């Protein structure tokens with residue numbers, strides 16, 4: 001009697017990694033994907049630089065994740081293994097100046113995906129497009145294909161359905177209502193790696209960048225660059241702070257330290273060297289045109305009093321109203337809660353059903369950490385499946 005295959009739902013990076021590992025171990029693997037093509041969000045992530053992982057040491061790397069479960073999984077398949085895997089499918093990588101890891105410049109994102117899909121095809125993985133997953137129990141998945149309902153038996157089912165941003169890529173989070181009906185606990189999806197809407201209008205600075213600054217919220221701060229937009233602010237320190245601001249009531253205020261390497265007393269001394277404040281700011285404190293434009297928004301009293309101005313330069317207030325809408329942001333926080341899963345990432349209620357990738361309740365900043373966790377989970381859950389059946 002032929003045994004049922006392993007069924008994977010979702011042809012994103014988490015699902016594809018699981019498929020490759022299982023097929024390499026000789027398993028029969030079928031992937032079902034609701035789109036007409038694989039990994040659309042993976043390709044979107046490739047716009048403007050395909051940041052697949054990060055080069056930092058694993059001890060620092062794992063601190064980027066908010067959940068210990070994800071930290072352990074990333075440790076078991078780390079950034080060096082991701083690079084080895086990319087090389088094994090013919091993709092050479094390089095480390096950018098920021099430590100991020102990219103495919104070498106001549107390789108386009110679509111070529112990375114194509115190399116991966118070619119390897120899956122060689123391994124006999126079958127991908128069925130335009131199949132929408134609508135239900136499951138512990139032994140069969142229900143799908144819709146061109147208006148026809150199909151039931152597929154499986155040995156194991158791996159759900160890699162993604163988070164809830166950029167719905168047009170297929171990650172529509174419709175699985176949440178299905179899980180809710182089965183009394184499986186979900187933390188509500190929220191914007192992560194998101195810009196902020198501000199109550200002050202910075203539209204005249206749109207596209208301009210504040211460099212070498214630190215953004216503070218309470219005791220938490222992050223150095224980096226901030227970009228002004230029509231609606232407010234974006235940038236890696238902003239994304240980092242999402243996790244810390246989310247539990248608080250909006251509106252709230254962030255503070256930008258425009259001179260993180262100088263203390264307030266030193267700034268006061270520099271400001272006092274001349275009455276021509278604008279010149280001191282430009283020539284001695286070396287503020288760029290964006291910072292100078294921002295400082296022009298200050299009232300006269302602040303601008304002309306060295307002590308008050310120094311204080312403001314160390315903590316320029318940015319009044320924040322809200323995060324950006326979920327559909328626009330890079331990733332979502334929230335999702336399937338880890339208490340619903342055993343150590344192997346299978347559901348307690350349905351032990352043949354594994355869940356991986358961004359659909360789980362974890363978050364991390366951009367910089368390759370999101371994709372790394374998806375690759376790691378794809379690898380990790382297959383190890384668990386193979387162990388349990390050997």
Ligand SMILES: Cc1cc2nc3c(=O)[nH]c(=O)nc-3n(C[C@H](O)[C@H](O)[C@H](O)COP(=O)(O)OP(=O)(O)OC[C@H]3O[C@@H](n4cnc5c(N)ncnc54)[C@H](O)[C@@H]3O)c2cc1C
Nearest residue numbers: 010012013014034045133161162170171357358368370371
């Ligand atoms: C603009 C942008 C930039 C990004 N930049 C980076 C970056 O620089 N570095 C980084 O690490 N990460 C980045 N990411 C995040 C990264 O792309 C995601 O975290 C990652 O793709 C999540 O992988 P996944 O496999 O869990 O889910 P997804 O990639 O979302 O894949 C899920 C798949 O499941 C399918 N699916 C969903 N529901 C069903 C259903 N009912 N039936 C059948 N199929 C279904 C979807 O169509 C989709 O193909 C970026 C994301 C965006 C949007």
